[in-house]
Amino acid sequence: MSIIATRELGMRFPGVLALDQLTIDVEPGVIGLVGANGAGKSTLIKILLGLLAPTSGQASVLGLDAVRDSMKIRERVGYMPENDCLPPDVSATEFIVHVARVSGLPASAARERAADTLRHVGLYEERYRPIGGYSTGMRQRVKLAQALVHDPQLIFLDEPTNGLDPAGRDEMLALIQRIGGQFGISVLVTSHLLGELERVADHLVIIDGGRLLRSQAVTDFTQASGVLAVEIEDDPANRDALGERLTQAGLRVQPDGRLLLIDIAGETTYDVVRDSVADLGLALVRMENRRHRIEEVFSS
Numbered sequence: 001m002s003i004i005a006t007r008e009l010g011m012r013f014p015g016v017l018a019l020d021q022l023t024i025d026v027e028p029g030v031i032g033l034v035g036a037n038g039a040g041k042s043t044l045i046k047i048l049l050g051l052l053a054p055t056s057g058q059a060s061v062l063g064l065d066a067v068r069d070s071m072k073i074r075e076r077v078g079y080m081p082e083n084d085c086l087p088p089d090v091s092a093t094e095f096i097v098h099v100a101r102v103s104g105l106p107a108s109a110a111r112e113r114a115a116d117t118l119r120h121v122g123l124y125e126e127r128y129r130p131i132g133g134y135s136t137g138m139r140q141r142v143k144l145a146q147a148l149v150h151d152p153q154l155i156f157l158d159e160p161t162n163g164l165d166p167a168g169r170d171e172m173l174a175l176i177q178r179i180g181g182q183f184g185i186s187v188l189v190t191s192h193l194l195g196e197l198e199r200v201a202d203h204l205v206i207i208d209g210g211r212l213l214r215s216q217a218v219t220d221f222t223q224a225s226g227v228l229a230v231e232i233e234d235d236p237a238n239r240d241a242l243g244e245r246l247t248q249a250g251l252r253v254q255p256d257g258r259l260l261l262i263d264i265a266g267e268t269t270y271d272v273v274r275d276s277v278a279d280l281g282l283a284l285v286r287m288e289n290r291r292h293r294i295e296e297v298f299s300s
């Protein structure tokens, strides 16, 4: 079942075409939405939530129409906006209980659910302190908790790693992966950094200037590339000697730092490499089929 589907979706603001004939169709899981600043990521999320009406085309979320059924969508979907929207003078517990009550839970269930959610996002110890004294990472977790507290099927996270240091980013990405895996909630997460979403997403949607560049499973981006990466013990002269030997044997070889990248020309390539290493008396450190990183796919 598609969790999000759009057909020729367009959004025109005065003087700006923010989304241009965007057609995507994605299944449940962790979906990364990647694009530079201004690519149209937040606009797409707002349309999917029914906060903005598109100027053309259609969109559906969990099989519900984004314009007609927006109230039903909001019951089933959580939203973590990009900008900070937190009241400084109340504690995380007070705020999240309030959000749970607004979503319709009775008082005692809201308190229980808020405590569980804050524990899941790693804010349990600090939950009674006023939000105003929280670090950026803690504030992001409160925003995440308010998106999760009503037990949604799908959450939209708009730039959740923004403003975090590398350790904070890693923690947030791990949390997103846990939400998708352990809790079984689908996630649409945006970032302008392809590399970080590549680590956690099952599927990537890449947009630029409001247009779709690619929508693909992450494994399809990173399929084995037909290149064998070989590393031998750390002496550049050895690496060069092996490179020369393999070239003489008819293989295409390219040095890449400590590695030799060898185009795989059939099963015999492995034997030629093994025999050449042995003949030259070299020590093999590793030999592996190389997978592309997504950024390499794009730079090519």
Ligand SMILES: Nc1ncnc2c1ncn2[C@@H]1O[C@H](COP(=O)(O)OP(=O)(O)OP(=O)(O)O)[C@@H](O)[C@H]1O
Pocket: 013, 014, 016, 017, 018, 035, 036, 037, 038, 039, 040, 041, 042, 043, 044, 082, 159
């Ligand atoms: N309410 C609005 N009125 C006019 N233009 C808008 C409005 N909202 C967004 N835009 C424009 O639409 C384009 C897409 O903006 P959007 O916020 O969706 O991009 P984004 O990919 O989320 O980028 P960022 O990460 O910087 O928020 C931009 O050119 C932006 O200036």
